[in-house]
Amino acid sequence: MAEPIDKEYYEVIANRSIAEKLLVRARNKMHADFLRLVRPSAETTILDVGVSDVQVKGANWLESVYAYPAKISACGLGKGGAFKAAFPEINYTTIVPNERLPYPDSAFDVVTANAVLEHVGSVANQRAFVAELSRVGRLVFLTVPHRYFPIEHHTSIPFLHFFDRSFALACTIAGKERWLKPENLIMMSRAHLRSLAPANSTIGYTGIGLGPFSSNLFLYSQNA
Template identity: 60%
Template structure:
């Protein structure tokens, strides 16, 4: 889970800036761990994996911390997992040597056959793939290679924006741009880096896919202000 978009160079950690708010041992990291543990629980409930299910995790993090790669940290049948991401992920592979890792290209067809996995999952990736067309293509690719899919993203209506720690002003695009400009965080207003996600937007990205679709809240549960959103395709 937790993939980012910028292309990686040799031995470069590409996910670092996505964890700038959640510093190790900080309150933000503790909340992140709680949220991702709930996401993992909701993944199990929605997908109901059996011990023999094959699972692909698209966009694992090359940042190794207690808040990253929750599936790899918690899922008991590691031999049934396959991970992929856009970096070399040397630290990831050292941390999880039993899990095969496949390096992929941003916004390209996944190097797996149709229906190759029982379940495909991806956390905190969809908001970073660029345009709405890229997002739709990403959702379709996960649906293509997996018989079921579970996709999660940050909820733009969580009171504190995940990537910048800006409170409330991210509810509107205009106020978010102003706040980012004042704080020197303009890169987060660029579509190629971040598209803030809502339930309606997430639902639209799955239109036309011949699967049963469910959009819900996950992570820190605060009703419509919950920290994360989930899209289940079954």
């Protein structure tokens, strides 16, 4: 399911469009917040969970802009052919959805995941996913699309996604019913992300900065 979801997500972002420019701007800010909070060095080992095998501008932002890509390991649900071609210095592993990651405890200094948590299928799966990231990494930095950004990330529907009923109606009219299924999307608010996070986590706004209507949220936590 990873590749079809990625393709449908990125198909609403045309090459050289305003949407693409906004995506790049948002992901530059996420990278800046990553550097500010994590403070990685040239020796920091990183695991990026749930990378995309669809290669467009703005996708896989960490791999695209990070200063030490050889220190990154990546995993995803697909075979990773396009990812490995784009980033040959990065070790890629195929994983199984909602199963234990194939790494020992505290295997990495940092574990990241971008735009993955909202797609893992249920609230129970979301809690398990955050716990699994915390198991394999000493630090966790994950980002998700924010439900209360004025334009819904996956459908480009404006404002109606603030409420379940209006979003359901809009998706039905637009032929985008797949995004109403929790196995494909559970939209993320700050309160919901907080409910999934370890007690010592920092939750904040990132991406395109519009205060409580910013485009993305981040979760940062450090294992005790």
